[in-house]
Amino acid sequence: MHTGPRVTWEQSESSSRLETDEPARAAAAYLAWPLAFLELARNGPTRSSLWYRAHLRQALVLGIACSVLLFLALALPLGVVFALGGPAASVTITIYAVALVVDIIVFGAAAALLIRCAMRASRGQLFSVPYVTRFSERIFLRKA
16 A cells, blocks of 8 residues: 555546546636635545545645735735835836736736646646645645
8 A cells, every 4th residue: 555645646446437527526626726625625535536636635726826826916016116105106007007917917827827727637637737736745645
């Protein structure tokens, strides 16, 4: 019997036969990360396949990371205006105009990443997202 973080990514008897709705539910978890949280809390550790649980963990961490990144991008102009001590109105408008472009780029990149992950999960693929997979394994696969 294998133990440790690698177990999540290995095929087992339960993960080799995916239930018909697991890929669709995993894809939905990437698009709406609170669904991943609710599903992890509801199902517990043994009610679903290893494949599905790995995707739920990854979707939850990725969703929270994207939410934090989007929040920081939205708060950036306010921080710059405060750091400059409340500059003139024209400078403030310029800061917010540049920040709007940055917000659109960050939102587009996050949306593209989440949609790509959802599409791959809906096809039943098992994949890792750089940094996110390792971090989710650290969080969820701690030794008790």
